[in-house]
Amino acid sequence: MNSLEFYQKKVNQEKITMVTCYDYTSARILSGTSIDCLLVGDSAAMTMHGFKDTLSATIEMMCFHTAAVRRGAGNKFIIGDLPFLSYRKSLSKNVSDAQKLMQAGAHAVKLEGATGNLSFIHHLTESGVPVMGHLGLTPQFIHTLGGYKVQGKTEESAKRIREDALQLQEAGCFALVLECIPNTIAKEITQLLSIPTIGIGAGLFTDGQVLVFQDLLGLNLDFKPKFVKFFANGHEQFKKGIEAYVDSVKAGEFPQHEHCH
Numbered sequence: 001m002n003s004l005e006f007y008q009k010k011v012n013q014e015k016i017t018m019v020t021c022y023d024y025t026s027a028r029i030l031s032g033t034s035i036d037c038l039l040v041g042d043s044a045a046m047t048m049h050g051f052k053d054t055l056s057a058t059i060e061m062m063c064f065h066t067a068a069v070r071r072g073a074g075n076k077f078i079i080g081d082l083p084f085l086s087y088r089k090s091l092s093k094n095v096s097d098a099q100k101l102m103q104a105g106a107h108a109v110k111l112e113g114a115t116g117n118l119s120f121i122h123h124l125t126e127s128g129v130p131v132m133g134h135l136g137l138t139p140q141f142i143h144t145l146g147g148y149k150v151q152g153k154t155e156e157s158a159k160r161i162r163e164d165a166l167q168l169q170e171a172g173c174f175a176l177v178l179e180c181i182p183n184t185i186a187k188e189i190t191q192l193l194s195i196p197t198i199g200i201g202a203g204l205f206t207d208g209q210v211l212v213f214q215d216l217l218g219l220n221l222d223f224k225p226k227f228v229k230f231f232a233n234g235h236e237q238f239k240k241g242i243e244a245y246v247d248s249v250k251a252g253e254f255p256q257h258e259h260c261h
């Protein structure tokens with residue numbers, strides 16, 4: 001997969017599949033699956049570091065995770081998230097952070113929102129950096145949105161998301177994440193745009209879907225919003241494996257001679 005193939009998939013009406021990934025071992029597993037692309041999301045601040053939101057993610061953190069994913073991901077397409085405020089400074093500082101992420105191993109960057117980002121997006125795409133947009137519930141705006149709430153529920157807010165989506169396409173984004181907006185609005189935007197939309201909590205009609213690795217594998221039982229489906233019972237499986245190991249050591253059944261030098 002490359003950034004041009006995203007567009008082709010939309011034309012062919014083939015769904016795009018994306019999952020977050022933050023580390024080498026998970027990237028190795030994902031590299032052996034048919035998933036289309038990996039997002040090194042700034043959700044790493046929460047899933048990997050235990051922060052309560054994504055505002056604590058830094059460019060150093062994102063580069064560290066991107067480089068680890070790159071080493072394990074084989075030929076999977078990797079999108080790296082630009083963290084909170086990293087692209088709201090001077091053009092040269094913004095470009096320098098995008099450069100760090102690309103040189104750490106991303107094939108594209110993602111950033112949140114449209115207003116104030118358009119000329120930077122245009123500059124990046126003109127400089128060889130594919131950019132993925134992100135609208136709707138944009139977690140880096142948690143304090144202006146007043147919490148993790150579904151966006152686009154009023155006509156005014158839906159209109160703003162529609163207009164922002166068109167502007168991001170115009171600025172050169174190759175794809176757009178739509179997070180937590182009503183099914184109908186996501187459908188309308190998907191039909192309006194020639195670039196693909198990738199939904200999370202945005203219903204059935206987007207051109208693709210993204211979920212957080214820990215969520216889709218059922219690793220984190222404390223977090224189960226409506227849009228998450230556990231496709232595996234990861235938490236239980238991990239615990240079973242650990243308990244089997246503990247029991248086995250205590251019973252003197254592990255290691256056996258075959259495990260010894």
Ligand code: KIV
Nearest residue numbers: 020041042043177210
């Ligand atoms: O950081 C992230 O995991 C994301 C996805 C929720 C789209 O941006």
